[in-house]
Amino acid sequence: MKASAESNGSAVSVWSVKYGERVVHKSDVFHDYAQYGVPDGDLEMDYNFWVIRSQGKIILLDTGYDIPKRDWLGEISVTPTPDGLDILGIDPADVSMVITSHYHYDHIGYLALFTNAQIVSAQAEYDYWISKLRADDLEGEFSTEDDLQPVLEAEAQGRLRLVTEKTEVFPGITVYPIGGHCPGELLTKVETAGGGLILTVDAAHFYEQIEHEWPFFAFTDLDEMKRGLSFINELSRTTGATIVPGHDARVRGRFPAAAGAAGQIATVLA
Template sequence: MSEQFSVHALRYAQSVGKRSSYFYGYHLSDQPDAEQHVDWYFWLLKSGNKTVLVDCGYDTDRAARKGRYVGTNPLELLSRMGVAAGDIDHVVISHAHYDHVGNIGLFPNAEFTLARSEFDWITGPYANRFPTCWVVEDEERTMIQNFARDGRFHFIDDRAEVLPGLMAWAVGGHTPGQMLVEIAATSGQVVLASDAAHFAEEYETDRPFSMFHNLEDLFAGYEQLRDLNGRTGTVVVPGHDPRVSRTFAEVEKDCFDLTSVIAPPVVHNNLERASR
């Protein structure tokens, strides 16, 4: 029998922007522009003998240069859950953008998992081109390369069991190696979409996010998420959606138990997809 994990979403920041800046081709939708609220999460998984993170949030100083600000230090959020930096055994990096890898240097005992296609992309010949150079910091790329050289990185070429009860696979789309992570949780299966779908609206209505590497892969990822979301006993959790905080129980300030649903989510109208 595989391990079962508790799964918590830890919210370290919140922001507000315009829908037209978050959704590709929004001006073609004939809908008025409006505010889009964004929550910034990383995820804590605990089993009997493993403490795992999926992503780790952005670095305070580097993110501030982009106009992003930390509401709660990630280490403080972990402390609220009874976890110290040295307790982290493993960090699964869903993709290599700054808000998902910014704090990898905080966990001295951790090993890391990343899609090989993601590593090849951020270390490849076009990594210094815009917008890649904006979302993938040189300092973070160097840390990944150094940790890989030290043997702390494991690379996924296909679907793989990272640890018993923890599967990951690349779907691409947002980045070449954007991964989904599926967890055998105490309540069933939890799928962390991370930025394969920042908001549930993306896969519910086929409304693509504004930044992507490959649009076809992005849509194919949405199809996978819809299929997973329709599977009995499986919960799909989008990566930046404020509705997460309204759907799941808050067990500590800004810490949400993804195995404890307190209100069913309001699903966006699928008719929009068919009408475009």
């Protein structure tokens, strides 16, 4: 099925697709939570990737990971990425671009499936992880050699595009390198008929981080993460775009489920 190639953005659809979940405590996921003096509580954490369809192309933001193979933090598998794509009727060979928000295990786990896609990553993320890989220094890190190998394969095949600044990587899809959680997180902004969407992924995991600019517990640079949260809010203020946090289960309450079988796993953001 081909979407019509319209340049006004009306043909753009953006879905978040859930592949896993776990329950976390606020005090575990927000940096120095005690400083805020508010009660602790549970948060439902979703693990997602995103599907953008525009001008007849299929573009993914992230690719999930194989939870049954290794549940890093006690994640529970819901629908593995290959099964999720099958439900959505997407053949990995037809995906033309994969934007990697960053190289943590839960975001690039199935990258090797997308053999025809251009891989878009931040140069800073590539530099950080590939130098660690080459130095055999990944012990205790949030990524493995298996996770990073498809990045090198894409590079060897001329399919890797590294960005160093705000870049429109596809008409209506702009990425912004934004550090903090890791050296080269990419924020992705998508123009749709209903307005802009800012897909923060791990630059803001939960709504609290946007509402209060609360940093996440895992960071490579805390000040950079705080500046990143301010930047997200500023970008939303100046463009009117809606912010969608990357791991917050409440997103599914704010947007409708997809129609039919896809509705088990997919939420329609636009």
